[in-house]
Amino acid sequence: MSKKTDGTTSELVMPARRAFLKAGAAAGGVAAAGALGGHAFAAGDPENQAPNVADWSKYLGEGVDARPYGMPSEFESHVVRRNVEWLTASPESSVNFTPLHELDGIITPNGLCFERHHGGIAEVDPADYQLMINGLVDKPLILTMQDLMRLPRENKIYFLECAANSGMEWRGAQLNGCQFTHGMVHCVMYTGVPLRIILEEAGIKTNAKWIMPEGGDAAAMNRSIPMEKALDDCLIAFKMNGEALRPEQGYPARLVVPGWEGNMWVKWIRRIEVGDEPWHAREETSKYTDLLENGKARRFTWEMDCKSVVTNPSPQAPLQVKGHNILTGLAWSGRGTVDRVDITLDGGKNWRTARIDGPVLPKSLTRFYYEFEWNGEDLLLQSRAIDSTGYIQPTKDQLRAVRGENSIYHNNGIQTWHVQASGEVENVEVS
Amino acid sequence: MSKKTDGTTSELVMPARRAFLKAGAAAGGVAAAGALGGHAFAAGDPENQAPNVADWSKYLGEGVDARPYGMPSEFESHVVRRNVEWLTASPESSVNFTPLHELDGIITPNGLCFERHHGGIAEVDPADYQLMINGLVDKPLILTMQDLMRLPRENKIYFLECAANSGMEWRGAQLNGCQFTHGMVHCVMYTGVPLRIILEEAGIKTNAKWIMPEGGDAAAMNRSIPMEKALDDCLIAFKMNGEALRPEQGYPARLVVPGWEGNMWVKWIRRIEVGDEPWHAREETSKYTDLLENGKARRFTWEMDCKSVVTNPSPQAPLQVKGHNILTGLAWSGRGTVDRVDITLDGGKNWRTARIDGPVLPKSLTRFYYEFEWNGEDLLLQSRAIDSTGYIQPTKDQLRAVRGENSIYHNNGIQTWHVQASGEVENVEVS
Numbered sequence: 001m002s003k004k005t006d007g008t009t010s011e012l013v014m015p016a017r018r019a020f021l022k023a024g025a026a027a028g029g030v031a032a033a034g035a036l037g038g039h040a041f042a043a044g045d046p047e048n049q050a051p052n053v054a055d056w057s058k059y060l061g062e063g064v065d066a067r068p069y070g071m072p073s074e075f076e077s078h079v080v081r082r083n084v085e086w087l088t089a090s091p092e093s094s095v096n097f098t099p100l101h102e103l104d105g106i107i108t109p110n111g112l113c114f115e116r117h118h119g120g121i122a123e124v125d126p127a128d129y130q131l132m133i134n135g136l137v138d139k140p141l142i143l144t145m146q147d148l149m150r151l152p153r154e155n156k157i158y159f160l161e162c163a164a165n166s167g168m169e170w171r172g173a174q175l176n177g178c179q180f181t182h183g184m185v186h187c188v189m190y191t192g193v194p195l196r197i198i199l200e201e202a203g204i205k206t207n208a209k210w211i212m213p214e215g216g217d218a219a220a221m222n223r224s225i226p227m228e229k230a231l232d233d234c235l236i237a238f239k240m241n242g243e244a245l246r247p248e249q250g251y252p253a254r255l256v257v258p259g260w261e262g263n264m265w266v267k268w269i270r271r272i273e274v275g276d277e278p279w280h281a282r283e284e285t286s287k288y289t290d291l292l293e294n295g296k297a298r299r300f301t302w303e304m305d306c307k308s309v310v311t312n313p314s315p316q317a318p319l320q321v322k323g324h325n326i327l328t329g330l331a332w333s334g335r336g337t338v339d340r341v342d343i344t345l346d347g348g349k350n351w352r353t354a355r356i357d358g359p360v361l362p363k364s365l366t367r368f369y370y371e372f373e374w375n376g377e378d379l380l381l382q383s384r385a386i387d388s389t390g391y392i393q394p395t396k397d398q399l400r401a402v403r404g405e406n407s408i409y410h411n412n413g414i415q416t417w418h419v420q421a422s423g424e425v426e427n428v429e430v431s
Numbered sequence: 432m433s434k435k436t437d438g439t440t441s442e443l444v445m446p447a448r449r450a451f452l453k454a455g456a457a458a459g460g461v462a463a464a465g466a467l468g469g470h471a472f473a474a475g476d477p478e479n480q481a482p483n484v485a486d487w488s489k490y491l492g493e494g495v496d497a498r499p500y501g502m503p504s505e506f507e508s509h510v511v512r513r514n515v516e517w518l519t520a521s522p523e524s525s526v527n528f529t530p531l532h533e534l535d536g537i538i539t540p541n542g543l544c545f546e547r548h549h550g551g552i553a554e555v556d557p558a559d560y561q562l563m564i565n566g567l568v569d570k571p572l573i574l575t576m577q578d579l580m581r582l583p584r585e586n587k588i589y590f591l592e593c594a595a596n597s598g599m600e601w602r603g604a605q606l607n608g609c610q611f612t613h614g615m616v617h618c619v620m621y622t623g624v625p626l627r628i629i630l631e632e633a634g635i636k637t638n639a640k641w642i643m644p645e646g647g648d649a650a651a652m653n654r655s656i657p658m659e660k661a662l663d664d665c666l667i668a669f670k671m672n673g674e675a676l677r678p679e680q681g682y683p684a685r686l687v688v689p690g691w692e693g694n695m696w697v698k699w700i701r702r703i704e705v706g707d708e709p710w711h712a713r714e715e716t717s718k719y720t721d722l723l724e725n726g727k728a729r730r731f732t733w734e735m736d737c738k739s740v741v742t743n744p745s746p747q748a749p750l751q752v753k754g755h756n757i758l759t760g761l762a763w764s765g766r767g768t769v770d771r772v773d774i775t776l777d778g779g780k781n782w783r784t785a786r787i788d789g790p791v792l793p794k795s796l797t798r799f800y801y802e803f804e805w806n807g808e809d810l811l812l813q814s815r816a817i818d819s820t821g822y823i824q825p826t827k828d829q830l831r832a833v834r835g836e837n838s839i840y841h842n843n844g845i846q847t848w849h850v851q852a853s854g855e856v857e858n859v860e861v862s
Contacts, residue, residue, distance in 0.1 A: 054559060054701070060649050061551030063522025064679075068511035069503065070542040073678045075557055080499035091494025103673040104622040105586040109541055111501040112674065120492025126506055128485060150755050155536040155789030155798055189789070191535040218491050241672065242534040243543065247504045248495075270485070324581050358586030358620070359790065367586055 072111075078102075081112060082179060092120035093219070095162070097183030100309070100330065101317040106157070106358050106365040108186035110241050115248045116162050116184065119218030122268040126252040131198075131236070135212075135274035138203030145252055148238060151193040151201075156235070156258070157364045159332045161185040161304050163261035163288055163409040169396065170407050173416070173427040177316040181415060181427060182309040185332070187365035190256050192237030195230050199274070208274045212281070213255045216270035223264045224278035225257065229302075233258045236269065259334030259363040260302040261409070263288055293404035304334035306393050307412035308341055308368075308385035319374060319423035327370040329354075333387035338366040340386045345372060347380030347416065347430045354383070362388075379419035380430055397431060503542075509533075512543060513610060523551035524650075526593070528614030531740070531761065532748040537588070537789050537796040539617035541672050546679045547593050547615065549714075550649030553699040557683040562629075562667065566643075566705035569634030576683055579669060582624040582632075587666070587689070588795045590763045592616040592735050594692035594719055594840040600827065601838050604847070604858040608747040612846060612858060613740040616763070618796035621687050623668030626661050630705070639705045643712070644686045647701035654695045655709035656688065660733075664689045667700065690765030690794040691733040692840070694719055724835035735765035737824050738843035739772055739799075739816035750805060750854035758801040760785075764818035769797040771817045776803060778811030778847065778861045785814070793819075810850035811861055828862060 072079065081096040088094035098114040115121075126145045133141040165184035168174040175181050199211075204227070211230045215221035225234070235256040238245060245251040250267025257264045263283055278284070278300075290298040308331035313319045331338040341354040354368035368383070385393045396413030418428040503510065512527040519525035529545040546552075557576045564572040596615035599605040606612050630642075635658070642661045646652035656665070666687040669676060676682040681698025688695045694714055709715070709731075721729040739762035744750045762769040772785040785799035799814070816824045827844030834841075849859040 054555070054561075054647060056553045056555050056699075057647050057649055057651065057701075060523045061548070061553050062678075063551055064512075064514045064525045064527040064546045064548060065516075065522045066552075067679070068513070068527075070512070070544070070546075070677050070679060072500065072541075072675060073554075073682045075682075076675050079674060081495075081501070082499070083495045085496075091496045092491045094495045096495040096499075102675075104584065104670045105620045105673050107538065107620045107672045109672045109674045110503075111542075113501070115495045115501075117492070117495060120494055121497075122487045122492050123504075124485070124487050130485075146751060150752070150757060152757070152786075152802065153535065153759075153788065153800065157790075189536045189538045216485060216488055218488055220488065239535045241538045241540045242536050243510060243540045244503060244507050244533075246501050247493075248498070248501060251504045251506075268487075270488075320577060321581070326581060326583070328584075355583075357584065359588075369584065371583065 079112070081114060084175070084180060093118050095164075095184060097179045098186050099179045099316075100183050100185075100311045101178050101314050103311070104328065104367070106187055106330075106367050107241065108188055110188065110243065110246050110249075113186040113188065113246065113249060114162070114184050116262065117217070117219075117248070118221055121247050122215070122217035123247065124216060124252055124268050129252050131253065131269060132271040133198060133202040133274070134271065136205040136208040136276060137199075137274050138205065139201075141198075141202045143198070145238070148193055148236060148253065151197055153191055153193055154235060155189055155191050157187060157189045157359070157361050158256060158258045159185055159187040159363060159365045160262045160265055161332070163263055163304075166411040166413070166415070167408045169411050169413065169415070170400070170405070173429045176427050178309050178311050178314040178415070179316060184262070185330075185365070188240040189242070190235060190237040191239035192235030192256060195234040195236055195255070196232075198236060198272075199230060202274075204274055207276045210275050210278050212273040212275060212279050213264075213266040213269055214271040214273070215266045216268035221263075221266050221283065222279065222281045223266065223284055224281065225264060229257065229260070259304060261288065261304060264302065288409060290403060290409055291406040293406070298403075301410055304332070305410065305412040306333035306335065306338070306385050306387040306391050307331070308383040308393055309415050310343075310381050310383050310417060313381070313419060313425050314417055315425045315427055318425050319419060322375055323373060325372055325374050327372060327381065329368055329383050331366045331368060331383065331385035332364065333385070333389075333391070334363060335391065336388035337362050338385050339388050341366075341368040342384045342386075343370040344382045344384075345379045348382060351384070374419075376421050378421065380428070381417040381419060382414050384414055396429065510543070512545060515606070515611060524549050526595075526615060528610045529617050530610045530747075531614050531616075531742045532609050532745050534742070535759065535798070537618055537761075537798050538672065539619055541619065541674065541677050541680075544617040544619065544671075544677065544680060545593070545615050547693065548648070548650075548679070549652055552679050553646070553648035554678065555647060555683055555699050560683050562684065562700060563702040564629060564633040564705070565702065567636040567639040567707060568630075568705050569636065570632075572629075572633045574629070576669070579624055579667060579684065582628055584622055584624055585666060586620055586622050588618060588620045588790070588792050589687060589689045590616055590618040590794060590796045591693045591696055592763070594694055594735075597842040597844070597846070598839045600842050600844065600846070601831070601836070604860045607858050609740050609742050609745040609846075610747060615693070616761075616796070619671040620673070621666060621668040622670035623666030623687060626665040626667055626686070627663075629667060629703075630661060633705070635705055638707045641706050641709050643704040643706060643710050644695075644697040644700055645702040645704070646697045647699035652694075652697050652714065653710065653712045654697065654715055655712065656695060660688065660691070690735060692719065692735055695733065719840060721834060721840055722837040724837070729834075732841055735763070736841065736843040737764035737766065737769070737816050737818040737822045738762070739814040739824055740846050741774075741812050741814050741848055744812070744850060744856050745848055746856045746858055749856050750850060753806055754804060756803055756805050758803060758812065760799055760814050762797045762799060762814070762816035763795065764816070764820075764822070765794060766822065767819035768793050769816050770819050772797075772799040773815045773817075774801040775813045775815075776810045779813060782815070805850075807852050809852065811859070812848040812850060813845050815845055827860065
């Protein structure tokens with residue numbers, strides 16, 4: 001990897017080699033499709049002049065009036081969010097998962113951003129939307145959408161990760177697929193008003209130390225957030241990837257708390273109370289705390305630690321061919337940028353540095369690649385991310401040694417995929 | 432604006448002011464919604480303790496199993512691509528337009544990326560997809576999707592603009608809305624294989640100077656592209672904003688020709704022929720050339736010149752309230768980054784510098800904002816972009832002086848919106 005000062009990585013610098021794709025038989029025209037892919041044919045062949053003309057070239061396709069709002073190809077109908085029915089009692093207080101193994105780059109398309117609700121999706125009419133700022137402020141406020149649109153905006157790419165992402169993995173390898181083990185993370189470009197500007201508009205009193213955002217859904221989700229974070233980089237966002245927030249992401253406005261656990265990013269936000277101490281709400285006491293071995297619980301563990309996962313190959317995306325293959329995955333840190341990602345094919349005996357490509361931005365997903373040859377041997381794939389604070393992603397056992405066996409949240413341990421001779425991949429744990 | 436070396440712009444640096452929103456009457460609780468927006472209420476009011484509880488807070492919403500692939504809110508049903516029926520003879524060879532006035536940031540969501548087809552949307556099964564490389568190469572190739580997925584990938588955010596964007600404006604102000612005057616541009620993150628790697632895999636002969644990409648649609652769209660560009664930054668892209676290309680954007684694979692006119696970004700790409708001279712195809716002779724006053728035509732005018740447009744306010748997005756307002760828009764250049772955007776409210780008499788926010792990347796859209804006070808006076812809004820080569824976006828009259836009156840393509844002239852006392856906005860031209 002070669003990170004440039006403009007926040008992007010360098011162009012691919014590839015040695016002059018031509019061995020990516022093995023050539024098939026050249027005689028007799030186009031080679032039959034082989035397991036190794038890549039088919040050369042003789043330059044004198046008729047095919048060299050007359051390209052393969054497929055059926056779809058022979059008739060006019062759908063016109064521009066067919067879909068005012070476009071949708072994916074019908075051949076992509078397997079690329080969907082999935083829930084796990086046995087995981088929760090009802091779909092209104094549940095989760096579904098982003099199909100990370102089907103995606104690339106660092107942007108999650110809006111239709112595939114995972115959902116986590118505590119009272120279902122509030123259906124808010126933006127014409128009736130109000131955001132109240134009250135408590136320890138000089139001038140309590142109620143803002144409409146029109147008011148929000150008259151305040152200065154920022155555009156930022158941030159990941160959002162649920163604190164419970166990979167939570168099932170505390171008890172060992174369980175769910176078979178990175179969609180389920182790591183799919184409670186997404187990353188979009190937000191447009192929103194810095195919360196600082198709204199709080200300054202209301203005027204915070206000198207004893208104001210905390211805020212409590214509150215959701216407009218049936219769960220009235222609320223959390224305590226220290227004023228320092230509220231004034232730092234939080235946003236009241238109303239757009240994601242250019243368009244209005246999706247209903248399941250808090251339409252028409254949500255709180256963005258960069259780098260911190262998703263539960264704090266209150267959706268359908270209707271109120272921000274300013275206070276002098278935390279509220280000890282249900283979601284920061286009974287839930288979203290980490291019970292340790294000694295009976296005490298960690299709380300206010302807001303920042304999402306540096307983490308990574310190999311998305312391909314993975315249980316839902318087995319290896320298809322022997323020879324040259326590309327491994328890819330995602331890394332992120334709630335504390336800054338991802339500086340490096342290491343890859344092992346043998347369960348941690350040997351590590352190599354992955355190539356990072358695309359924007360490397362703070363509190364954003366980062367995409368990495370690693371090229372390797374595979375000849376049918378068993379592999380134990382792992383990725384390990386290192387962030388700009390020098391923090392190194394730990395193993396699951398290292399986490400358990402510190403936190404014990406009771407945890408649900410904040411599992412950022414190294415994930416292992418076992419690639420079998422068939423190319424199939426399973427979720428395993430190595431010690 | 433304050434551009435940092437990491438390619439992002441600085442955090443908002445706002446003076447300590449609190450005059451964005453005018454306060455309504457404080458006595459008697461929440462002020463009635465007024466034209467000026469922003470409602471203060473007395474701190475002792477009952478509302479300060481009991482927030483507005485809307486209907487949608489009182490019942491459970493839709494659960495996570497409702498939409499495996501999410502869609503926008505029903506309140507956003509007006510945010511769609513629109514076509515103009517009289518503009519073309521049939522929807523299969525036509526265009527629709529991105530609703531720029533409804534978007535923010537620099538990412539266009541996939542469902543709203545404008546469409547331009549010459550034979551309708553080819554419906555390509557990726558299992559049967561083939562990309563042929565033939566002509567002046569050592570080893571002609573046919574690549575499947577599986578082959579493409581084994582080659583190194585890049586992730587880049589690029590704008591795509593149709594050469595005919597703003598084409599109707601050559602004859603003076605015509606279509607009333609930036610969706611129609613400027614909506615043939617979008618901007619997404621592409622994932623794809625550098626074309627250079629594929630051409631090196633095939634081995635280009637020493638006399639190879641041009642490539643001809645050819646589409647798999649019924650139009651078999653083809654163009655000539657110089658080898659220097661092909662080896663520079665072109666991609667064979669298969670993903671946009673993380674997911675598979677949309678059908679109307681060339682699923683499963685298209686050519687990306689950064690900064691150059693959209694017609695060259697061949698969709699459903701099935702073949703790349705390598706040659707020693709251009710092919711003089713229909714779409715680079717009869718079309719996509721610019722007839723000058725002297726009867727000669729400009730051709731091979733590939734690069735998209737630096738351009739900008741105010742997206743709000745605009746004819747489809749009138750001013751709603753007097754007082755503090757925010758103007759926003761987009762700027763781009765096919766030659767590099769946008770260095771500066773200037774705004775005038777009086778048709779060019781006085782110019783001020785806009786604030787750029789979000790990533791500033793080469794050959795990408797760039798978002799700008801400008802805050803202003805409006806008291807009901809007539810305004811003549813314009814934006815003027817300057818790119819990293821020092822090129823300054825010209826007026827339409829400056830363009831006509833050089834190119835004459837016959838042009839259709841490459842209108843990057845300064846756009847004027849007339850804001851009337853009612854807040855309504857119309858497309859006008861000023862000399």
